[in-house]
Amino acid sequence: MIVGLIGTIEKKEPTFLHINVNGVIYEVFISINCSSEIKDKNVKLHISHIVREESESLYGFIDINEKKMFDRLLKINGVGPKVAIAICSTFKPNTFAKIVNEKNVSMLKKVPGIGPKSAQRILVELGEFSLEEGALSSSHIEAQMALESLGFKKDQIQKVLQKCESTDTASLVKEALKKIQKI
Structure with missing residues (x-):
């Protein structure tokens, strides 16, 4: 294997x-x-x-959370590798976790090849989906270190970074700073 x-x-x-x-x-x-x-x-x-x-x-x-998402989707009856990779292509793990936890059928239907019944079945069978805390991408780790060096608290940074959609370090830091200002 x-x-x-x-x-x-x-x-x-x-x-x-x-x-x-x-x-x-x-x-x-x-x-x-x-x-x-x-x-x-x-x-x-x-x-x-x-x-x-x-x-x-x-x-x-590259992202261990995306692999976890893919592997979890494969366990659902009627979801094969092509549908699972289509979901991974449509949503990043953070966004997918929100969709699953909010049971948002309309968002899941945006994936090519998934209709309302399939979307409903996927959400029911998954129940909840959480990301691995320790398995952050290198961009997230670098952004976290940058924000810590600016004096922000670690728990505050982690909460904000989980809500960010960006993938590269610079964009993550900018997005996190905007979100921290709103808190």
Whole structure:
């Protein structure tokens, strides 16, 4: 079972990568959100290895929370890897957690291939969805350190960063500062 890959990107498309790992090139399917976070040729991905009777597929994630979201979705009856990756492409883990916890069917219906019945079933079967506290992206960690250096309290920073949608460090800091001012 493959659980992670570290290598060099040979080919990058919005929905998949070809990653060279010591001379072996793997095709790894990714979400559009994950694709937008990849800026460098060298990459480290968390992998969900799906083995089916007729094929084996690798799904890669930079953010461990996105992988958790994908794996959790696969456990739902009627949700396969294509639908799960479509959900990951449409929503970031923070946004998805809000949608699930608020039981927001109309937002989930925005995902291509999900109708009202599927959206309702997904929300019922998931119950609640929470993010791993310790598994923040490197951008979140850097933003947290930057805000701490400005004198903000750690618990206040964590609450604000969970509400932020940005992915890069600079945007996260700006967005967090705006939200902290409103508190």
